[in-house]
Amino acid sequence: MKSRDRSANVYRKPTMSDVARLAEVGVMTVSRVLNGTAKVTDATRARVERAIEQLNYSPNELARVFRGQRSHSIGLILPYLYDTFFATCAHAVITVAREHGYSVILTTSNEDPETEVAEARSMLQRCVEGVVVIPTYARSSRLARTSFGRTPVVAFDRPSSDASIDTVLVQNTAGARRMVEHLIEHGHKRIAFMGISRSLFTINARFLGYRRALQDAGLDENSFFGCDSDTSTREALDAMMRNGNPPTAILTSSTLATRYVLGSIAHLGLHVPADLALAGFDDFELAEFTAPPLTVVRQPVQEMGRVATNLLFDRIARGETPQSGSRIVLPVEIVLRRSCGCKHRTPVVMQ
Amino acid sequence: MKSRDRSANVYRKPTMSDVARLAEVGVMTVSRVLNGTAKVTDATRARVERAIEQLNYSPNELARVFRGQRSHSIGLILPYLYDTFFATCAHAVITVAREHGYSVILTTSNEDPETEVAEARSMLQRCVEGVVVIPTYARSSRLARTSFGRTPVVAFDRPSSDASIDTVLVQNTAGARRMVEHLIEHGHKRIAFMGISRSLFTINARFLGYRRALQDAGLDENSFFGCDSDTSTREALDAMMRNGNPPTAILTSSTLATRYVLGSIAHLGLHVPADLALAGFDDFELAEFTAPPLTVVRQPVQEMGRVATNLLFDRIARGETPQSGSRIVLPVEIVLRRSCGCKHRTPVVMQ
DNA sequence: CTGTTAGCGCGTTCAC
DNA sequence: GTGAACGCGCTAACAG
DSSP, X not given: OOTTOGGGSSOOOOOHHHHHHHHTSOXXXXXXXXXXXXXXXXXXXXXXXXXXXXXXXXXXXXXXXXXXXOOOEEEEEESOXXXXXXXXXXXXXXXXXXXXXXXXXXXEOTTOHHHHHHHHHHHHHTTOSOEEEOOSSTTTXXXXXXXXXXXXXXXXXXXXXXXXXEXXXXXXXXXXXXXXXXXXXXXXXXXXXXESOTXXXXXXXXXXXXHHHHXXXXXXXXXXXXXXXXXXXXXHHHHHHHSSSOOSEEEEOSHHHHHHHHHHHHHTTOOTTTTOEEEEESOXXXXXXXXXOOEEEEXXXXXXXXXXXXXXXXXXXXXXXXXXXXXXXXXXXXXXXXXXXXXXXXXXXXX | OOTTOGGGSXXXXXXXXXXXXXXXXXXXXXXXXXXXXXXXXXXXXXXXXXXXHHHTOOOOHHHHHXXXXXXXXXXXXXXXXXXXXXXXXXXXXXXXXXXXXXXXXXXXXXXXXXXXXXXXXXHHHTTOXXXXXXXXXXXXXXXXXXXXTTOOEEEESSOOSSTTSEEEEEOHHHHHHHHXXXXXXXXXOOEEEEESXXXXXXXXXXXXXXXXXXXXXXXXXXXXXXXXXXXXXXXXXXXXXXXXXXXXXXXXXXXXXXXXXXXXXXXXXXXXXXXXXXXXXXXXXXGGGBSSOOEEEEOOHHHHHHHHHHHHHHHHHHTOOOXXXXXXXXXXXXXXXXXXXXXXXXXXXXX
């Protein structure tokens, strides 16, 4: 018995030829009804549609792609998903993809360059038409334009180490700089910077803005990189404050750092902004309800995801792979609440 | 000129037969080298591997799937992604999927039943081997076991309207009940419940726990469903407090509701817990840094996602589609901080 | 051990 | 308007 005898299968998804047989037409007619590729008489169309209904048939998208059509899917690689920032990015990407009728294959790199390339590879093997990615630590990301063949790639939030990849960023440096200038306007002369690691592009860019503002004002730097846990942050802050010349203000470089610093401040019994003024980078939903409400640099998270994804679809549509990637930088806002020393009852957004 | 002349293409991904030609072997040999399906001499293997290297060949996963293999991908449908709760769920699912060597196709339903079925359909057309889903509002979700054919489906966080679908939930009712009992122990007699909508399964389940605790204590209910914006929440709370007999404690039924209530409380100038005690359902990272730190019912979010996904892989592995879905309920914890009136300096976790 | 053949479900090409 | 044949990249089944 040859494999022709497909009825032997206990269960099998109906195929186009099943529909054709039931409707007593050729497979091509079914295809035409499905895609509206050519004219079909109303009578036959009705027969086909009824057969489709009866069999609960739905076309095998994979076969279609396989046949050489577009896969209507893009890949998205993020470091993590439990971070609100990244999740919001994902939301934006998925939303734009849906607007274009595309599906998203989403994976996380866990900030591991190996995982990152492996996942990218897996996506390409699945014939995604493009990839949007937040690269792992800039230095170590091994993503290269060349390994993507003609498949477009757009990096966002952090640049890729490969300059020929399109990139969408926000004004990390300028934002941090303006925030520090604001703290200086409040009269602070000893301003500390706390972050996770300088090897993260965004953190480093923000640090450079901080440094620049201090230099312009002739002030000294005081930075700590290692806010990766409650205890390390607490110890660092404790050491800073015990120092003969403790900071009177702190700029935290990410929501995570902000959280750890907030915890440490509470633990040390410090008062914000009386004992220590505080400003963070990256706004978050509950920033208004911390004690006191937090002043932050707000980045256009959704916007960044949207712009990156639209850029990708642009590349896909034009089938072009640029020699030198474009670089788009989105503006940030300063949200003044109370932790910096301002007295605003409701947040004031600048620019 | 027939389509045989493939060299006419400006660019084309190398295929297995390209490799075979270069290595001067049959395609099957290449396949065998790739999959280790059968023995190949070291010599030929080396030749093949060199050809693969040279061509930078990587197998077309879609063709493989198409050929009747497993797709090694599962679908994940969530209401949204910008909600931390859902993002955390997604993270858990993706992590487990990766452990199994599977990719995840992720989409959002935006709580719209139509979108939900459309996305499910699209996933099936893409040959996912299973689907994990947080169904839209229980009443309206149109997901039915039957429309998935033999593809397993697991619902979590909320049950599906189709009882034959496996479901993983948390103790919503019991958790809320215990939380209210705790508020009662603090001496509160007028406890309000604030939530988004009773048509959401989780919110309703929590409300039932609240109601039960009050009934057991012989107290009256006071609930508001409509915390879907800052203003509606503020107006509702304002009305409650102006009432002759205002509540002395509130249980909010989700992080979102908590946020709105927190904002309203600040706006009305109320003091927590002196004027009004507060407890929330669902813990969040900054709960410790609100003023005062928030007492909450903590649900095992990651755990729920993991359990659901493992259950799915279990079904996939066994190729079974149960007649009646199993129902797994995960325990919750009570995290006592200060907003309920407790004086704990650090959180106390119960059970 | 290795190569050849025959489809998987669909759409393109070309006859009818 | 409609249908038959062919092949997309890959692998199971069968030769050699």
